[in-house]
Amino acid sequence: MHVSIEEDGTEILKGLNLKVGSGEVHAIMGPNGSGKSTLASVLAGKDGYEVTNGTVAFCGDDLLELAADERAREGLFLAFQYPIELPGVSMSNFLKQAVQSVREHQGKEALTSGALLQMMKEKAALVHLDPALKSRSVNEGFSGGEKKRNEIFQLAMLEPKFAILDETDSGLDIDALRIVADGVNHLRSPERSFLLITHYQRLLDYIVPDFVHVLMNGRIVMTGGKELALELEEKGYDWIKDETTQLA
Amino acid sequence: MSMELKEQSRSGEDVFIERFEDLIGPNTNGSESEWTLNRRNAIQVFAQNGFPNKKSESYKYTPVTKWLQSQLKNGMHTAAGSSVQSGNLKNEALPTPLLDESEVRGEPSSLENMKGLHVHATNGLIRGSLSEALPTGLIICSFKQALVDHPKLLSEYLTKAVVLERDPFAALASAFAEDGILIFVPAGLEVEKAIVIHHDALFSNSLIQARLLVVAEEGTKVNVIEHFPFLDAGSSFENRVAEVFAGKGARVDHVLVMERNDQTLFVNSLFVHQDANSFFRTNTVTLGGGLVRHNLNFLPDAEECETHLHGLYVAKGTAHVDNHTLVDHAKPNCFSNEIFKGIVTNQAVGVFNGKVLVRQDAQKTNAYQSSKCIVLDRGARTYAKPELEIYADDVKCSHGATTGELDEDALFYLRARGIHPDAAKLMLLEAFAKDIIGLIDFDEVRNYLYQRLHGLLTVTK
Numbered sequence: 001m002h003v004s005i006e007e008d009g010t011e012i013l014k015g016l017n018l019k020v021g022s023g024e025v026h027a028i029m030g031p032n033g034s035g036k037s038t039l040a041s042v043l044a045g046k047d048g049y050e051v052t053n054g055t056v057a058f059c060g061d062d063l064l065e066l067a068a069d070e071r072a073r074e075g076l077f078l079a080f081q082y083p084i085e086l087p088g089v090s091m092s093n094f095l096k097q098a099v100q101s102v103r104e105h106q107g108k109e110a111l112t113s114g115a116l117l118q119m120m121k122e123k124a125a126l127v128h129l130d131p132a133l134k135s136r137s138v139n140e141g142f143s144g145g146e147k148k149r150n151e152i153f154q155l156a157m158l159e160p161k162f163a164i165l166d167e168t169d170s171g172l173d174i175d176a177l178r179i180v181a182d183g184v185n186h187l188r189s190p191e192r193s194f195l196l197i198t199h200y201q202r203l204l205d206y207i208v209p210d211f212v213h214v215l216m217n218g219r220i221v222m223t224g225g226k227e228l229a230l231e232l233e234e235k236g237y238d239w240i241k242d243e244t245t246q247l248a
Numbered sequence: 249m250s251m252e253l254k255e256q257s258r259s260g261e262d263v264f265i266e267r268f269e270d271l272i273g274p275n276t277n278g279s280e281s282e283w284t285l286n287r288r289n290a291i292q293v294f295a296q297n298g299f300p301n302k303k304s305e306s307y308k309y310t311p312v313t314k315w316l317q318s319q320l321k322n323g324m325h326t327a328a329g330s331s332v333q334s335g336n337l338k339n340e341a342l343p344t345p346l347l348d349e350s351e352v353r354g355e356p357s358s359l360e361n362m363k364g365l366h367v368h369a370t371n372g373l374i375r376g377s378l379s380e381a382l383p384t385g386l387i388i389c390s391f392k393q394a395l396v397d398h399p400k401l402l403s404e405y406l407t408k409a410v411v412l413e414r415d416p417f418a419a420l421a422s423a424f425a426e427d428g429i430l431i432f433v434p435a436g437l438e439v440e441k442a443i444v445i446h447h448d449a450l451f452s453n454s455l456i457q458a459r460l461l462v463v464a465e466e467g468t469k470v471n472v473i474e475h476f477p478f479l480d481a482g483s484s485f486e487n488r489v490a491e492v493f494a495g496k497g498a499r500v501d502h503v504l505v506m507e508r509n510d511q512t513l514f515v516n517s518l519f520v521h522q523d524a525n526s527f528f529r530t531n532t533v534t535l536g537g538g539l540v541r542h543n544l545n546f547l548p549d550a551e552e553c554e555t556h557l558h559g560l561y562v563a564k565g566t567a568h569v570d571n572h573t574l575v576d577h578a579k580p581n582c583f584s585n586e587i588f589k590g591i592v593t594n595q596a597v598g599v600f601n602g603k604v605l606v607r608q609d610a611q612k613t614n615a616y617q618s619s620k621c622i623v624l625d626r627g628a629r630t631y632a633k634p635e636l637e638i639y640a641d642d643v644k645c646s647h648g649a650t651t652g653e654l655d656e657d658a659l660f661y662l663r664a665r666g667i668h669p670d671a672a673k674l675m676l677l678e679a680f681a682k683d684i685i686g687l688i689d690f691d692e693v694r695n696y697l698y699q700r701l702h703g704l705l706t707v708t709k
Contacts, residue, residue: 044664047656072666084661088679097675098665105666137679154665 001054003035003042011052012038014218020162023190027204028197029229030215031237036197037081039215040166043195044078045071059161072098073105075161079151079168081197086138091150094138095120095157102158123156127183145176152183163187164195169203181206201233214240260317261298265291268423282403283395290423293412300416309599309631310570312417315513315539319483352481353449358699359475359505362692364442370449372458372488373427386439387432391459394430401432405463409491409519414574415543418517421457421489428459431472435495438469442690445474453482460490464498466523471501473693476508478536483511490518494526496550501529503688505697507536510565517543524550531688534561534569535700544573548582555584560684562704563596563628570599577610580640586617589684591677591705593624603635604645611640617647622654622680624673677705 003013012035020026030036042049043056045068056063063071086094099119100110111119121131127149139147148168155163165184169177184194184207196207204212204226212228213220216237221244222228232240268291272284280288299316300307307313351370360366367388368375374390382388387398394402412419433439450456464470476486486508494500500520508514514537520528526548534540546555561569569592575584590598600619621630632649654676662672678701685697 046660046664067663067669068660069663069666069668069672072664078664080661080664084657086658086661086676086679088682089662089675093675094662094665097667097671098662101668101671102666158665 001042001056002052003038004050004052005048012049012218013042016054016215016218016220018213018220020193020195023188023193024211025188025194025196025207025209027209027212027226027229028195028215028220029199029201029212029232032199034215035218036215037166040078040081040164040195040197043071043164044068044076069101072158072160073102075102075106077155077158077160077163079148079155079163079165081166081168081170083139083142083147083151085140085142087140089138090134091136091138092120092134095134095154098154099157119157124153126156126186127152128179129153144171145173148172148180149176149183152180152187156183156187159192161191162193162195164197166197167199168196169198169200177203178206201229204229216240216244260313260320261295263320264420264424265295271424271426281395283391283406286407287423290407290412290419294416294419294423297413297416297419306415306572306601309597310539310541310568312513312515312539312541316485319485319513350452351449352452352479354477354479356448357446357475357477358696359444359473359692360446362442362444362690364444364473365439367429367443367445368449369429369445369447369458371451371454371456372425372429372447372486374429375449383437383439385434385437387430387434388443389430391425391428391430391461398430398432401430401463402461405461405491405493407491409493409521409547410489410517411519411545414545415517417487417515417541418489418519418543421459421487421515421517424457424487425459425489428461431460431462431470433462433464433468433470433498435465436467437465439471442471442473445472447474447476448479450479450481450484450486452484454484456484456486456488458486458488460488462490462492462500462502464492464494464500466495467497468495469499471503471689473503473690474505476504476506476514476536478507478509480509481512483513483538484508485513485515487515488517490516492518492520492528494520494522494528494553496523497525498523499527501689503531503690503693504533505693506532506534506540507700508538509536510538510567512537512539514538514540515543516541517545519545520547520555522546522548522550522553522555525552526550527554527556529556529558531558531560531684532571533559533685533697534563534571535697535704537567537569539568541570542572544571546573546575546584547578548575548584549578551579551581553579553582555582556687557584557586557588558684558687559588560681561588561590561598562681562701563590563592563598564594564704566595568597568599571601572599573602575602575604575615577604577606577613577615577640579609580611580613582610583614584616586615587684588619589680590619590621590630591624591680592621592628592630595625595627597628598630600630600632600649601635602633602647603637604647606636606638606640606643606645608639611642613640613643613645615643615645617645619649620680621651622677623651624654674702674705678702 214222299313592598634647
């Protein structure tokens with residue numbers, strides 16, 4: 001896949017190939033500016049990027065043909081690096097609209113208000129969120145940690161097939177990181193795959209990936225198992241830079 | 249078509265001035281009531297100033313005179329309900345009406361069912377009797393009735409807050425209104441239920457000049473809710489002037505909901521006079537109308553006054569909504585806060601002009617102002633002009649005006665959760681409007697407005 005910024009044509013992803021199988025957890029690591037968040041945004045369907053070349057197959061669909069909301073209804077989920085505050089939009093209304101849209105599309109029957117409430121209660125408990133948050137505005141006045149936990153809460157509510165976590169660990173203290181990781185681990189299943197975008201190996205101590213990829217300069221330059229993350233933590237990225245330049 | 253030619257040769261002002269003379273008759277020197285003299289004075293002020301023209305700064309973005317003239321050409325009824333009933337109208341003073349004189353009423357709204365003291369008005373005049381007995385001392389009646397029963401009240405308050413020179417429409421309504429609605433709250437009375445005025449009937453294609461006078465004496469508490477529902481009454485011109493006196497320590501809360509049809513020219517001039525330690529709040533919600541102009545004037549005329557101006561407008565189609573406010577801080581230690589929000593779409597236009605004047609004596613004034621507008625369509629326009637004029641040196645004042653589209657990041661966030669784009673837009677617009685509607689104290693009014701907004705915004709692209 002090749003992706004450019006629409007506005008000025010800068011190429012960010014320069015031939016990225018990745019296959020995530022059902023139930024797998026992949027981690028993408030890489031230095032700042034390597035294109036990690038661009039990858040997340042492009043997969044989720046954010047405006048402002050042009051895919052100049054390539055395709056993304058998602059459970060038999062051409063993902064790039066779908067609008068952002070269609071992708072979400074098909075079962076793709078993005079946990080935002082910077083969750084957006086929506087003053088005046090209550091969590092309960094937001095979740096109701098989201099859950100019912102997704103369920104309707106997937107041919108599942110609509111939940112009754114009671115069932116929805118019950119579900120919210122259960123899933124909020126997964127990430128230790130106060131159930132009273134349902135009457136609050138989405139992310140407004142949430143602490144950094146609450147915002148990230150709220151992303152995982154939404155993931156749990158929407159039950160996607162494929163979830164991208166864009167630096168969900170950034171800005172979290174150890175306890176919050178553990179809570180988020182526990183939530184994610186709980187949500188792992190043979191039908192659900194994850195793409196974890198992270199700077200730090202620490203997250204991968206808690207959420208153990210099946211594969212670790214190194215993204216540099218818009219390409220995946222190295223793929224390995226979970227031990228690759230440890231190696232990166234120890235040695236940084238420079239040695240990979242050297243190796244890949246030698247190869248090229 | 250000879251009629252049209254004739255109309256083109258006379259100015260809009262002349263039509264009204266001649267009409268006024270027909271209505272009131274020649275001056276009978278000395279034997280006239282104070283109110284009639286009052287009205288003569290108002291028409292003189294109007295004659296001197298005339299309608300706003302292209303050079304009028306305060307109507308720069310709102311071509312109200314042009315609208316009015318085209319409406320006059322098409323013809324409209326000329327007087328409030330009382331005159332329509334009287335047989336001696338000289339209708340030739342204005343073009344003859346196109347439609348019959350049948351009364352048009354809207355569907356009863358859910359506001360009819362709210363807990364309150366309900367007043368129904370046709371063409372601005374009280375119709376029938378009140379829904380229930382009033383608390384002791386509270387007066388709600390027509391000016392004509394007050395002239396008989398409480399003449400001192402009218403002479404003490406009527407046109408005392410209106411600044412005729414400030415706006416020709418206020419002068420015009422003050423001259424023409426042959427009657428009005430008086431609400432008088434005697435000292436110390438706290439009116440528990442809201443007074444709900446349903447301006448729910450008009451004569452089709454009519455010209456209405458109506459008045460409202462609210463006097464809340466010392467230590468009182470009163471809520472006045474006015475509803476101008478949608479009416480399929482052709483092209484009407486409603487020009488009304490409202491005066492409110494908030495006495496010492498009084499708390500007056502006002503809500504106006506305007507939903508007339510898209511052929512309505514609606515000018516609402518509100519003048520509020522506040523005495524020491526009083527609280528006044530208005531929430532002016534505009535969801536309908538063709539051309540709507542709110543002139544909202546506040547004079548906190550003693551220390552420790554609190555003034556809140558809240559407003560929301562949704563302008564669709566070719567609607568034009570203009571909120572023009574003036575807070576005149578004349579005395580020290582007062583607080584005012586102004587928040588207006590608008591949503592404009594299609595080819596609609598939204599205008600906000602908010603002036604805060606802090607006079608030299610008004611030290612320790614706290615005055616805040618904010619105007620936010622969302623423009624949904626390339627064809628829609630908005631103009632905002634905040635003005636701070638400060639002559640005192642120890643004050644806190646701020647203002648801010650923003651105009652923009654819906655927040656793309658917020659929209660994306662909602663869509664990334666599977667919410668359809670239209671539903672996502674609706675959620676954000678409702679959230680935007682909620683800031684203003686949420687400030688209204690009455691559940692029934694809030695719920696009514698949420699439901700109306702939902703309907704209005706759902707069909708909005």
